[in-house]
Amino acid sequence: MMNLLIQHIWGVYIAIYLFLGGMGGGGMVVSYYFCCRRNDNKLAVISAITSLIIVIIGVLFLMLDLEKPEKFYLVFVSPHLNPHSMIFIGSSILTSFITFGLLFVTAIEFKWPSFLGKIISLLPWYGNRSFTSAMGILASIAGFLTAFYTGVLIGVLKSAPFWHTPALPLLFVASAFSTGVVGVLLVNETIGIMAPKSERHKYQEYCSILGEWDAILISIELLIIFTYIFLFTYGPEEAEASVYLLTTGSLAPWFMGGVVTMGLAIPFLLEYWHIFSESRGGKPSCALPIIAAILVIIGGLILRYVVLSSGVMTIFLPPS
Amino acid sequence: MTKYGMVIDLGSCLGCGACIAACDFENQTPWEEGKRRTHVPEFIFGEYPNVERLFVPRLCMHCEDPPCVAVCPTGASYKNEDGVVLVRYDMCIGCKYCVVACPYNARYVDERKHAIDKCTFCYNNRVSQGREPACVESCVGGARIFGDLEDPNSEVYKLIHSGEAVPLRADLGTHPKVRYIFRRKKREGD
Ligand code: SF4
Ligand code: SF4
Numbered sequence: 001m002m003n004l005l006i007q008h009i010w011g012v013y014i015a016i017y018l019f020l021g022g023m024g025g026g027g028m029v030v031s032y033y034f035c036c037r038r039n040d041n042k043l044a045v046i047s048a049i050t051s052l053i054i055v056i057i058g059v060l061f062l063m064l065d066l067e068k069p070e071k072f073y074l075v076f077v078s079p080h081l082n083p084h085s086m087i088f089i090g091s092s093i094l095t096s097f098i099t100f101g102l103l104f105v106t107a108i109e110f111k112w113p114s115f116l117g118k119i120i121s122l123l124p125w126y127g128n129r130s131f132t133s134a135m136g137i138l139a140s141i142a143g144f145l146t147a148f149y150t151g152v153l154i155g156v157l158k159s160a161p162f163w164h165t166p167a168l169p170l171l172f173v174a175s176a177f178s179t180g181v182v183g184v185l186l187v188n189e190t191i192g193i194m195a196p197k198s199e200r201h202k203y204q205e206y207c208s209i210l211g212e213w214d215a216i217l218i219s220i221e222l223l224i225i226f227t228y229i230f231l232f233t234y235g236p237e238e239a240e241a242s243v244y245l246l247t248t249g250s251l252a253p254w255f256m257g258g259v260v261t262m263g264l265a266i267p268f269l270l271e272y273w274h275i276f277s278e279s280r281g282g283k284p285s286c287a288l289p290i291i292a293a294i295l296v297i298i299g300g301l302i303l304r305y306v307v308l309s310s311g312v313m314t315i316f317l318p319p320s
Numbered sequence: 321m322t323k324y325g326m327v328i329d330l331g332s333c334l335g336c337g338a339c340i341a342a343c344d345f346e347n348q349t350p351w352e353e354g355k356r357r358t359h360v361p362e363f364i365f366g367e368y369p370n371v372e373r374l375f376v377p378r379l380c381m382h383c384e385d386p387p388c389v390a391v392c393p394t395g396a397s398y399k400n401e402d403g404v405v406l407v408r409y410d411m412c413i414g415c416k417y418c419v420v421a422c423p424y425n426a427r428y429v430d431e432r433k434h435a436i437d438k439c440t441f442c443y444n445n446r447v448s449q450g451r452e453p454a455c456v457e458s459c460v461g462g463a464r465i466f467g468d469l470e471d472p473n474s475e476v477y478k479l480i481h482s483g484e485a486v487p488l489r490a491d492l493g494t495h496p497k498v499r500y501i502f503r504r505k506k507r508e509g510d
Binding site: 005007009010065066067068069071072074075078079080081082084085086087088091156157158159160311313314316317318 | 361363365374376378387389390391392393394395396398408411412413414415416417419420421422423424425429431434435488489492
């Protein structure tokens with residue numbers, strides 16, 4: 001076999017960026033559910049803030065990867081601006097995500113710590129329910145688009161045939177929602193631990209709902225991964241090589257071990273077991289979904305990394 | 321209108337690497353890091369005694385529909401009025417999207433410029449002054465032929481329109497302006 005060129009320009013930083021963008025975007029949609037469908041403002045506010053922070057940290061990683069981070073503003077104001085570039089489109093989506101997210105968070109009625117509370121309660125939209133709901137919807141749409149964009153950014157490239165497939169953005173969206181859901185699950189548990197005993201059953205119930213959603217999302221993800229990998233075993237040549245790298249080659253421990261087994265199959269079984277034992281009237285506990293959540297998050301990060309590192313670039317030499 | 325392009329006659333390439341040295345010198349590439357604007361990889365086909373050895377010089381293909389330009393957010397990568405794909409170094413934020421998007425592995429990060437760099441066809445330093453690119457001028461075998469693809473009298477025009485010089489991976493749809501001759505047709509006097 002000839003020497004293959006494997007993508008190595010985008011590495012860990014971009015993987016972290018894609019992962020955090022997806023997780024934060026997905027988390028925002030779940031926060032909207034708890035605010036405006038469940039009226040649990042505390043969980044909604046804390047999850048939405050966590051989602052915002054996650055996305056902002058992601059953007060910082062993107063900046064760290066730039067050769068000239070101090071010139072990032074050119075993405076918006078360059079005299080030769082290219083509005084078709086996915087980086088411009090993505091940056092616009094991220095900006096609207098952060099804007100709508102902040103408006104949403106500050107509109108929800110919530111007992112903020114003293115100083116912050118004073119400032120936020122001065123905002124004209126604070127506590128306005130219809131505004132909260134509108135901003136929640138907009139932030140959720142922007143969250144979905146953020147998650148989707150992380151896949152499209154890579155998916156539009158024809159230079160690595162393994163990336164140029166609708167399966168990639170779909171996989172990233174499913175993973176974004178899965179990691180977003182388990183992120184909120186962890187927030188929920190943290191709030192639950194600190195809540196008075198009388199309220200704990202509520203958080204227990206949320207834990208089960210989120211665990212159930214995640215089990216569904218994981219099955220969707222597994223289905224996409226299977227289709228994705230299976231179809232590319234039929235070529236093109238470069239994508240076949242990518243599949244080889246992931247399933248039996250040097251990335252197999254990361255992909256088969258880290259993503260498929262640790263990050264998807266085991267969490268699915270844990271969540272399934274939780275649902276099963278609950279239906280049998282077992283002792284209420286969120287232990288299994290929490291372990292699953294941590295594994296899902298690690299798996300989600302590895303997924304972004306292996307997708308980037310398995311990009312076998314187009315073979316254009318030698319001529320046959 | 322001018323549209324610059326290059327034809328590389330593989331049968332005339334000796335693999336000497338004079339073009340690489342000339343380019344590194346002319347354009348001060350960070351060659352010590354293995355980053356160059358042109359490379360001359362060697363390929364060996366077949367088994368003894370029927371072995372064929374081929375050198376395939378490669379460089380930026382100066383695609384007519386360049387994916388590197390399509391993905392660049394700031395317009396740092398652009399195609400100029402003569403069809404040459406260039407980088408405005410001061411506008412490049414170094415996101416490296418273009419490096420990942422190029423299907424011909426033509427781009428690299430120049431750490432000294434904190435920007436992307438690539439083959440320019442020596443546009444500013446030579447071609448705009450009526451000279452040929454350094455690699456073309458230095459080629460010992462005369463394997464690199466440079467010219468205007470829109471001028472029917474130019475050699476590159478004739479080689480391309482006779483169907484002799486073809487692009488690599490035309491299926492990618494980027495319409496490369498660097499073309500290759502694999503087998504030269506016999507001519508009168510050959
Ligand atoms: S070969 Fe690569 S760098 Fe050159 S124009 Fe085409 S896409 Fe751009
Ligand atoms: S690295 Fe520079 S030239 Fe390449 S896409 Fe980014 S801004 Fe454009």
